[in-house]
Amino acid sequence: MQLKESQVAVLETASADEATSVDAVAEATDLPPETVTGAVFELEEEGLVAIEERVDETISLTDEGVTYADERLPEIRLYEAAVDAGAADEPAQMGQVIGASGLEGAGVDIALSNYARKGYGSIDSGEITADPDADSASDAEANALETLADAEETAADAVDVEGDVLDGLERRGLLERSESTVREVTLTERAVTELMAGIETAETVGQVTPELLTSGEWDEVEFAEYNVEADAERFEGGRVHILRQTAERVKETLVGMGFQEMEGPHVDADFWINDCLFMPQDHPARTHWDRFALEAPTHIDDLPDQLVADVERAHREGVGEDGEGYHSPWDEEFARALALRGHTTSLSTRYLSGEQIGEIEPPARFFSVEKVYRNDTLDPTHLLEFFQIEGWVMAEDLSVRDLMGTFEEFYAQFGITDIEFKPHYNPYTEPSFELFGTHPTTGELVEIGNSGIFREEMLAPLGVDCDVMAWGLALERLLMLMYGFEDIRDIHGTLCDLKLLRETEVTY
Amino acid sequence: MPTVDIDPDELRELTGREEKGDEELKEDLFGLGLEFEGRTEEGAFELEFAPDRLDRLSVEGVARSMRYHYGDSRGVYVPSTNAAEWTIVVDDSVPDERPYVTGAVVRNVDLDEEGLESLIQLQEKLHATMGRKRAKGAIGIHDLTMMKGNPATEGSPTIEYVGVEPDGDRFVPLDSDQELTPAEVLEEHQTGQTYADLVSDYERYPAIYDELGLFSFPPVINGRRTEVSTDSRDLFVEMTGTDQWTIDKMLNIVCYALAARGATLESVTVEYPDGDSGGRELVRPDLSTKTKTVAHGRIETILGIDLGSEEVIDLAERSGLEAETEENENGDLVYDVTIPPYRVDVLHPLDVIDDLGRAYGFNDLEPKYPDVGTVGGRHERSRLEDAVRTQLVGLGFEDLLNFHMISEAENFDRLEIAPDDDVYGAGDPPTIKGPYSEDYTMLRTWVTPSLLMVLERNTHRAYPQDLAEIGFTAAVDDSENTGVAERRRVGAVLASHEAGYEDAKARLQALARRFDVDLETPPTDHPTYIPGRTASVVIDGEEVGVIGEVHPKVLVEHDLEVPVAGFEFDLEALR
Structure with a gap:
């Protein structure tokens, strides 16, 4: 036959000849007593063991009892003091005797109430007498206390003290009796037979196995209990990078707002990065140290000839009857120099020019969420590489109100509703606005982007004859506003902290 | 942004507004686009200015703009x-x-x-x-x-x-x-x-x-x-x-x-x-004025509001300009706007409209969502990248996002390869001219070096560290117009006490199956990986990457005390 592990352990420990207590089995099998008790009842049901139950009475001293066992009973201390005061011969003064006995407080009352009862003498009108024949050494109660004081708990039938003495002590609150049920098991005939036939252990099951399920054994087995409260081993699992998640959300939002995604080179000619943006060639930003020029390769092979000519004319002469150009040099070789793009507006110029995907007819909306490069000092809010949310809307008669409305709509999708606009200057937009948001933890106003309506000097050479409003927003700054990050370096790049990436709260 | 120092007392004197307190001045300056950045040791305001209004580079020019802003001056002034x-x-x-x-x-x-x-x-x-x-x-x-x-x-x-x-x-x-x-x-x-x-x-x-x-x-x-x-x-x-x-x-x-x-x-x-x-x-000096012709309709469409011509003339005068109404050849209302000789930023009529907008107060304009219907959509490459990333995350990888710039040492030396080696990951890198930091001197030619750098920086964090990145890489390529071939590559590393070739291969196989491509891994040699545990990644018959157990020499170089297996291949291969 097959039995559970705990049942087998009980059968192997108990005997057919003499009763074994549950506690004894527990100790021998190293199982918890409650497990053994459970197994014993299960075995009884199977007719494999007989259970004998008896109620054991145990006695133990109360705290007061322990004290008296140590300091002796108050009435004895009073009697001895009285004898010392000569009260065996003639009555002595109560006050003196009590003082000499060293009794205090409740001890005095206890001594007085038991003194006469136990025949140590009498007390009358403030005087005390002591019976010379009384023998404090053979006080039954005192002796019983001494006996019981040796063991913390004693079985009632093992105590060599008269029952009425125990009753007396219990009444005085010096001892407590308690009862407990003791079960003892004896193997039945059947158990002996089965044991001889051999009993297999049905192990408790840790893992549910295919065999268990197909054999139907799952119905017989016991599933091991787990500590369901304990922490499990740490598991990380896959996760999309937090900045990438934000980028994806931005893309999703912009696609939802009707924008088409742009794509194009990271290494590009200054022509597409700056000249097409009506940035004069001697503009500080173009010679500024924050540009990443390329050592190798140095120049783009081809630029569209007509476009180069048109861009040069716009730089030199301006656009329109009243237009004026820059009073700055313009050189095609300079425009052909390669650099890591400082903004993804290079994608916008490529798309707007028709070079990337052909002519685009208004109305149109385009965007990209791509990397840009600035040779800036690396600090908590500035990276050498970061993501720019580039976007533009091409339509007839766009206004600055349309521009502001688009931002309000966009940032509201991320729960940011306190965008501020500051009129600004860019060489390629007019009017222009910087955008600011409030950092959720530091409360500082953080610049989050730059925007405006593209100048005609930029659009005319590209062949666009309607309005285009455009912007470049910093994805990392949006992330900071959303999550409250203060040091962007923890997130983006090889200096990243996996712990932070793993533990950043999921937002949606 | 450049700054200019302005003594507030001088500003009060030159504007004739002695009663203005410092805080009030700061607010008025902000209204002009001059942002208060702090004070100099002498107590002057440090103001940040946008580099268009170069006539405001001194207290005299700022005061002039302020008087227009307050309405104390109007129109164009030319000294004799x-x-x-x-x-x-x-x-x-x-x-x-x-x-x-x-x-x-x-x-x-x-x-x-x-x-x-x-x-x-x-x-x-x-x-x-x-x-x-x-x-x-x-x-x-x-x-x-x-x-x-x-x-x-x-x-x-x-x-x-x-x-x-x-x-x-x-x-x-x-x-x-x-x-x-x-x-x-x-x-x-x-x-x-x-x-x-x-x-x-x-x-x-x-x-x-x-x-x-x-x-x-x-x-x-x-x-x-x-x-x-x-x-x-x-x-x-x-x-x-x-x-x-x-x-x-x-x-x-x-x-x-x-x-x-x-x-x-x-x-x-x-x-x-x-x-x-x-x-x-x-x-x-040539103190002659210039004239720009600005169409009334254009002012209205750019600002998105209806304006009367009196209002436009008023806004112009408050900007230190002067405007006269005219009719152009089409019979449309236009303004001849006079530009004073100190202005260097007015190239086009649009610049006048910006002035009018500032005088009106851009922040008083009500934002509105443009009534323009367009259809949105993603670029194909970006959809592919997303799809692969989703699979990588499903396979248990933590997605990373590293810099595209790196140093020669990190990209090549520390992975035991040289730019001209004939192995995956090598290549002629586009380099930065006069780099400021020796950590960022070139564009990376492959992704695995970045992943190893992240492992190196996170040895105190819990393992396993299964990291992946779909990353931008670049190499000099004369056949491209820009001279640079830009490629996305799928890089992955598995770092844990039990990491091995088979774990990497299992995941690579899963990716290949999901994109329904044929994967083969013939043995190869690559200095980054352990000989005999390195293979080429061949997808649909083309060699597009490498897979292997990272060589102990590379591990020790990166202070790693656990084995690392990984692969890297061209994203395009899954197309």
Whole structure:
């Protein structure tokens, strides 16, 4: 036959000849007593063991009892003091005797109430007498206390003290009796037979196995209990990078707002990065140290000839009857120099020019969420590489109100509703606005982007004859506003902290 | 962004608004786009300015804008100019690289310390902006009483702009007691050293002479003889440069600033030699105004509001402009807008509309969502990247996002490969010119180095660290128009006590199955990986990557104490 592990352990420990207590089995099998008790009842049901139950009475001293066992009973201390005061011969003064006995407080009352009862003498009108024949050494109660004081708990039938003495002590609150049920098991005939036939252990099951399920054994087995409260081993699992998640959300939002995604080179000619943006060639930003020029390769092979000519004319002469150009040099070789793009507006110029995907007819909306490069000092809010949310809307008669409305709509999708606009200057937009948001933890106003309506000097050479409003927003700054990050370096790049990436709260 | 220091007391005095408190001033300045950044040690406001309104580089220009802002001034103001007495004669010898000069005489100047400081600051800020660090335009201001004009043919004093031998005449430059030749100034004088690069290639150096000799060595330094002090009453302002328009505009800004302090302007004649410019004679400063024609309809569409023409004229006057209504050939309402001579930023009618918007208050405009219907969508490459990333995350990878710039050491050396090795990941990298940081000198040619750097920085974090990145990589490629082939690559590493080749292969197989491509992994050699545990990633018959167990030498180099297996291949292969 097959039995559970705990049942087998009980059968192997108990005997057919003499009763074994549950506690004894527990100790021998190293199982918890409650497990053994459970197994014993299960075995009884199977007719494999007989259970004998008896109620054991145990006695133990109360705290007061322990004290008296140590300091002796108050009435004895009073009697001895009285004898010392000569009260065996003639009555002595109560006050003196009590003082000499060293009794205090409740001890005095206890001594007085038991003194006469136990025949140590009498007390009358403030005087005390002591019976010379009384023998404090053979006080039954005192002796019983001494006996019981040796063991913390004693079985009632093992105590060599008269029952009425125990009753007396219990009444005085010096001892407590308690009862407990003791079960003892004896193997039945059947158990002996089965044991001889051999009993297999049905192990408790840790893992549910295919065999268990197909054999139907799952119905017989016991599933091991787990500590369901304990922490499990740490598991990380896959996760999309937090900045990438934000980028994806931005893309999703912009696609939802009707924008088409742009794509194009990271290494590009200054022509597409700056000249097409009506940035004069001697503009500080173009010679500024924050540009990443390329050592190798140095120049783009081809630029569209007509476009180069048109861009040069716009730089030199301006656009329109009243237009004026820059009073700055313009050189095609300079425009052909390669650099890591400082903004993804290079994608916008490529798309707007028709070079990337052909002519685009208004109305149109385009965007990209791509990397840009600035040779800036690396600090908590500035990276050498970061993501720019580039976007533009091409339509007839766009206004600055349309521009502001688009931002309000966009940032509201991320729960940011306190965008501020500051009129600004860019060489390629007019009017222009910087955008600011409030950092959720530091409360500082953080610049989050730059925007405006593209100048005609930029659009005319590209062949666009309607309005285009455009912007470049910093994805990392949006992330900071959303999550409250203060040091962007923890997130983006090889200096990243996996712990932070793993533990950043999921937002949606 | 550049800043300009403005003394609030001077600002109050020049605006005539003595009652304005500092906080109120700051708010008004912000309204003009001048953001308060802090205070200087002397208590002046440090204001950040956008580099369009270069007429606001001194307290005088800021005060002028403020008076328009308050409505205390309206319309265009042009100071009067007395007839020219002095002439600047440009000699044939002037260096071809720096042929242009302009100038003005300013009389009855009464500069106190603050006034002088403001003038010096204006000079510096103009040098830094329009002057392109003095390359395009450089300013010299002199005490006129210390100058002696050559006896002129027509009875007026002249000075000469000439080209001189670098080791020719000597003069005592500012902040010096020694007589030096121009070449010695470039070598020995601190200011000379700073600006030496501007002229050191010239055959002849630019110089200005009066009857007494050389007194200015533009664009480097003035002579000490004509140094301006608070005692100076009459000034000679000269500017040289590579573009006449630029120095003339810089001169206008300086003249306006001095006129605002009560000085009188006097013209100077500039005589160019016969030759390319045909013996041109100019009278400077050129304080003539310009006119731009701005269509009423355009103002309304850009601002997105309806305006009456009275309102437009009012906004123009409050911007220091003047507008008159006209009708163009189509019968549309337009304005002839007069632009004052100190404005350098008005290239196009759109710039006038920006002024009108600022005067109206852009922040008073109600945002609205544009009523334009378009259809949105993702680029195919970006969809592919997303799809692969989703699979990688499903396979248990933590997605990473690393820098595209890296160093040679990280990209090659620490992975035991060289740029010209014939192995996956090697290649000729696009390099950065004059990199500021030795950590970022080139674009990475593969992704695995970045992933190992992240492992290296996170050895104190819990393992396993299964990291992946779909990353940008680049290599020099002459067949591309830009000369650079830009590719996305799928890189992955598995780092844990039990990581091995098979774990990497299992995941790579899963990816291949999901994208329905045929994967083979024939053995190969690659110095980054352990021999015998390295294979090429061949997808649909093409070798597109590498897979293997990272070599202990590479692990130890990255301070890693656990095995790492990984793969990298071209994203395009899953297309």
